[in-house]
Amino acid sequence: MQKTFTYLLWATFLLLVTNFNTFAQKNFTPGYLISSSQDTIAGLIDNKEWDRNPSYIDFKSNSESTIQHYTIQQLNGFGFVNGDVYRKAVVKIDKTPVRFEELLNNSKPTIVSDTVFLLEQVKGSLSLYHLLDEKDKSHFFIQKDEGLIDELIQRNFVFYKNSQPLFGTSEQYKDQLKYSYLHDFSDLYSQITKTSYTKAALTSLIQKANTRLNPEITKTIKIISKHESKFGLVVGVNLTHYQFISEGYEYLTKTHFTWQKNPMIGFSHQIILPRNRKKYAIYNELAWKRNFTQGQFDIKDATYSSTGIITIKANYLGLTSMLRYSWMNQKCQPFMNVGLAGNYATSVTTRVQASEQDRTNEQTTDKFILEHPGKFEGGIVVGGGVKVKQTTAEIRLEKGTGYLNPYTEIGARKTMLAFLVTYYFN
CATH class of the missing domain: 2.40.160 (Porin)
Structure with missing residues (x-):
């Protein structure tokens, strides 16, 4: 019986090894690049369905051509036909820690400037973008027309009561939406108050706001995975x-x-x-x-x-x-x-x-x-x-x-x- 186990385990190992090339297989999908000179180049992009926003992509002009490697410095964006669209942007990002243990050691807000590919969630008079950073912290960004792209801030913090450290969350993004972007639509305030810091909730809110701001402008809304x-x-x-x-x-x-x-x-x-x-x-x-x-x-x-x-x-x-x-x-x-x-x-x-x-x-x-x-x-x-x-x-x-x-x-x-x-x- 022991020999049978050994043979079966070796067979499983060999199966995994022989499928190694399958494991690393590319997933080239029809898409396009936007070059630094704003030219649009159609072709095939290795679609990894990124969770964290990418900093580079692999591209082919067609199925027979060689793979070209493009970094964020070489592109203004890229997208897939009927799929995700990424836009290059220089933004200020709130890198304040989210975990209680980290906040005890560093409670001051940390804001950094970075060049990133933002994932488009809603495109319209108001546009919404998403970024998942290297520490798996979600960030949402908003843009009105062609203005600046600002982060909607949700920030954790530590405060003290009777010398005891306590954990809190500041939902600053709700005030940003009420008083900076949707100040003319007070009837949306109750929905803003109930909106959580998630893709589905913010997408729904921005979608409704766009119908009020300018119904004539074509809106693109991404289906939430x-x-x-x-x-x-x-x-x-x-x-x-x-x-x-x-x-x-x-x-x-x-x-x-x-x-x-x-x-x-x-x-x-x-x-x-x-x-x-x-x-x-x-x-x-x-x-x-x-x-x-x-x-x-x-x-x-x-x-x-x-x-x-x-x-x-x-x-x-x-x-x-x-x-x-x-x-x-x-x-x-x-x-x-x-x-x-x-x-x-x-x-x-x-x-x-x-x-x-x-x-x-x-x-x-x-x-x-x-x-x-x-x-x-x-x-x-x-x-x-x-x-x-x-x-x-x-x-x-x-x-x-x-x-x-x-x-x-x-x-x-x-x-x-x-x-x-x-x-x-x-």
């Missing part, structure tokens, strides 16, 4: 192995457990995160798993010998949550997972059947080892596989603690290797 949900049926087998550490249960620590095949079935829910070519996903799975394993022990010394079999049976519900990274490709999508598992045992049986002999007596034993094993188990999960159309094939390794948590004198390590197939309904 949303996550996708996929539901699936999971079936497979798991092979489970135990190792025990204890000073008082020698027959447990001396037992060599065999890998036994057990069925499992469940349902999965995958949330595919937007942008970044949908490479990242949050994967959740609820499954019924059966765990049956046996092992033999043989204990001998000068005056005593004992041989027997340990049997462990468990039925349990397992909830697994993982972060999934996929290498996107039209034909197949290799992926890797890492996350946590929590298992609840509906039934657990641990039994020893043994024959014992000393100098004077010989007896047989058939009894429960642990009368009240724990019901909960936690574990770490890693794995990988390939998705083809609506189906995935996956190998997963789970390292857990077993169900012995009330027994502090016994340490258990449970290793489960699962081979799974998932069919997605949508």
Whole structure:
């Protein structure tokens, strides 16, 4: 059985290696460049669906031409046909920290000037742009007609009450909108007050404001990227192995457990995160798993010998949550997972059947080892596989603690290797 595991793991490794070129595949999409002289150049742009705003792009005049590398210094902007549009701008950016721990060390506002590609969200009399910086802080910028591009400020800060540091948020952008950009539309003030510092909320507000400012001007409104949900049926087998550490249960620590095949079935829910070519996903799975394993022990010394079999049976519900990274490709999508598992045992049986002999007596034993094993188990999960159309094939390794948590004198390590197939309904 150990050889079988080795062959399967090597096969998975080779599969990932042979798909390496697939992992790094470009995604050239019809688009255009705006040069520093304001010329528009049509062609193909490697569309990475950036989460953080890019500082360079790869471009080809056509599918047969060589790749050209353009930096932000060489362009005034770029865009995709029926897709994202990025505009180069020199702006002042609020780089004040957002985390409480950082603000305790540096509470002063930090404003820097930088040259960036801003992602267009709304284009009209009022235009809205977005920037996600290197620290994953969101920034929104506003422009009226062809005037200056200003950041709409939301800033965290620390204040003290009775010498105790407290955390606060200043929603300065609401006053900017009320008194600088939309001061002639007091009927929008209540909506401004309710507007959160998010793409969807600010886009909705600016869209409505544009219909008031100048209905004749053509407006471009970008669809906000949303996550996708996929539901699936999971079936497979798991092979489970135990190792025990204890000073008082020698027959447990001396037992060599065999890998036994057990069925499992469940349902999965995958949330595919937007942008970044949908490479990242949050994967959740609820499954019924059966765990049956046996092992033999043989204990001998000068005056005593004992041989027997340990049997462990468990039925349990397992909830697994993982972060999934996929290498996107039209034909197949290799992926890797890492996350946590929590298992609840509906039934657990641990039994020893043994024959014992000393100098004077010989007896047989058939009894429960642990009368009240724990019901909960936690574990770490890693794995990988390939998705083809609506189906995935996956190998997963789970390292857990077993169900012995009330027994502090016994340490258990449970290793489960699962081979799974998932069919997605949508």
